[in-house]
Amino acid sequence: xxxxxxxxxxxxxxxxxxxRPVPEGYVLLDVREQDEWDAGHAPGAVHIPMxxxxxxxxxxxxGELLVVCRTGGRSGRSVAWLNQAGFDAYNVDGGMxxxxxxxxxxxxxxGTEPTII
Numbered sequence: 001x002x003x004x005x006x007x008x009x010x011x012x013x014x015x016x017x018x019x020r021p022v023p024e025g026y027v028l029l030d031v032r033e034q035d036e037w038d039a040g041h042a043p044g045a046v047h048i049p050m051x052x053x054x055x056x057x058x059x060x061x062x063g064e065l066l067v068v069c070r071t072g073g074r075s076g077r078s079v080a081w082l083n084q085a086g087f088d089a090y091n092v093d094g095g096m097x098x099x100x101x102x103x104x105x106x107x108x109x110x111g112t113e114p115t116i117i
Contacts, residue, residue: 003090007083010076010093011066013102021104027063029089031078032070032096040114042068042099043107050074057085068092068099070116 003011003023013021022028022044030041031050041047048056050069065087069075072095082089092099096116100106106114 007064007088007090008079010072010091012093013098013104016102016104018102018104021099022066025063026066027061028092029060029065029067029078030069030096031067031074036070036096036117038109039117040096040100040106040108042096043105050078053078053081060087065089066092069095071095071097 003015003026017023021042028042028045030037030045030047031053032047033049037047045068046061048059065082067075067079067082067089069078072091072093075095076091079089079091100116106116108114
């Protein structure tokens, strides 16, 4: 699997390894709202809603960031902001909708089958 070298680039979910979708040295950052996260998210992802990023920038773990939302719009805006703030961030193209359709792993906080809303 080869990820882009240029921060701000898009990463198609098809470029991610189904056995280990988040490569070593990367962090998956989910910028969706709480109800979306609760319904279904990638295991091991860090959850910080897009609107909370400026206030929670110190909560971001070290590593390059793969940023995801539902379809790619919010994550694209978040990637632009994060790169301006000095992070190396990449947009997961198609978001969690594409993640789920590709069959990558999901978990849920609701106790029910994970779903992407």
